[in-house]
Amino acid sequence: MPHYESEPKIDTSAATGDWRDDLFRDGYVVVKGVLSAEQAQSYQKRMFEWLETFPYGFKANDASTWGKEHLPEHIKGGMYHGYRVQHEKVIWDARTEPAIISAFAKLWGTDELLVSFDGMNLTLPTKAMTPTTPWPHVDQNPNRKGMQCVQGILNLAPNGPDDGGLVVLKGSHNANETFFKLHPETKGAGTWGSMDWHGFDEEEVAWFKSRGCEEVKVCTEPGDLILWDSRQIHYNKVPSSGNLRAVMYICYTPASFASEKDLEEKALYFKERFGTTHWPHANIFRQEDKHMRLGQPDLHIRDRPAFEPEETDLVLKLAGVKSY
DSSP states (O other): OOGGGGOOOOOTTSOOSSHHHHHHHHSEEEETTSSOHHHHHHHHHHHHHHHTTSTTOOOTTOGGGOSGGGSOOOBTTTEEOOTTGGGOHHHHHHHTOHHHHHHHHHHHTOSOEEEOOOOEEEEOOOTTOOOOOOOOEESSOTTSOSOOOEEEEEEOSOBOTTSSEEEEETTHHHHHHHHHHHOTTSTTTTSOOTTOOEEOOHHHHHHHHTTTOOEEEOOBOTTOEEEEETTSOEEEEOOSSSOOEEEEEOOEEEGGGSOHHHHHHHHHHHHHTOOOOSOSSSOOOOOOOOOEETTEEOTTOOSSOSSOOOOOHHHHHHTTSSOO
């Protein structure tokens, strides 16, 4: 049995009297004001500065350069996972914010945590922006029982009902195990890969909705932290409002959950500045860049971030390089 199938889990039946109750019940929660509006604005500004490090002509103060022809390669309107962005200093600085770590430490009951090597989303409002097709999915396979991973989004810009952002099927985490028991023929259900990713078609989504799982666009303010159970069905929505979306994907789990092999691989990928997945302690395999942009070979690929993170004691522990 893989190490991660027998890990300790959170007792989600126990009342806490705080935001954790909402997370356990609904499968998601917005933790308000983890960072100040000023801190959020500063991080957003630095994300724009990262786009300006590329020689594609993007200028933060010139909206005429906000089209994809002036941007590095991305998906779904503004999701960045290439160019070693996962290890840019701006993202590592956010990962070491005490208030963000404190929220996850409260959830897991320990501050000895690992962090995911995940990317960011900077969706710029342009006239050419078109809605993306929803891709409802989960990031935990049903062979892993209970709450083993809670994903996070650090929100950095106002995010209302018509703005781009996270959409969840509220409460679907509670129906996840039942669904796969009743649908053993579901494509991919018997062949879970290392990413633990599973997408749902319209008929499958309707099954969850018929059981009271409401589709909710999660709304947040700058500095809020969204947390959701990896068993919860979710997807990303492109803005229809003409407003900016700026977020970082940040997730922590206890370091004790990781096997020695996973820690060794995680430390190696940190050294080489590779990204991995939403999971901090498992699914440790590197994300390979496609080195393509606008359908052509990208002449400005990177094997190091533009701004290297400071390798502090905390960074090295969160990265799995140093033990607690």
